[in-house]
Amino acid sequence: MADSLQVAAVLHRSAPLAPAPLWRTLHQPLALQLVVVAGGLALIAAELWWFLGRHGLAVAAHADEAGVQEITITVDGGYLPSKIQALAGRPLRLAFHRLDPSGCLAQVIFPDFHKTLDLPLGDTTSLELPPTPAGVYPFHCGMAMVRGVLEVVDPAA
Template structure:
């Protein structure tokens, strides 16, 4: 079976668009964050559940690999935990 990589692009501007990312379980996945707003706390994105933290320079795409070994809903947020997004890993 051909395991392609999953990719999702998230625009960061006053929050995350889209707010919910749907992924398939067991297929490697990457999230591409692009910050297009100068709003301060959105310059960092992190997720304890997905095991990443990244600084998001203005107008630069930052790619983060996320695990898809477990199905479920996993949140990510800005550095001050004011804006949230969610990754849904579906079996």
């Protein structure tokens, strides 16, 4: 029996060892792991809010002498304002003034009205909309990356 133990010991010593890893794993406390995960999730939520959320309050269009509502939207890295409020049942003129040279912002599309407007750089281009019923009408750039919304509200509400 002693011989078999000696043979086993010799075989155990001659067995090849697994190579040591090039890095060392450091075990962190569970509380630190949870803080890191929560921080990562908070950053993801902030990015989603920034890129997909609706920011700011709606800016109301003002009526001219003829009763046509009008608002100027500056196109510079986005639409400013990106949320426009107008009264239902009255014509609306949206004037887009493009300052951003990005090709994405070279067009604005109103899918609900089947309207696409080319926006030349440095110019103001207007879109005339007929009296429109109350509702929410989204608009976006040619690549649908930059978005805005037209909120048409009932004047009696």
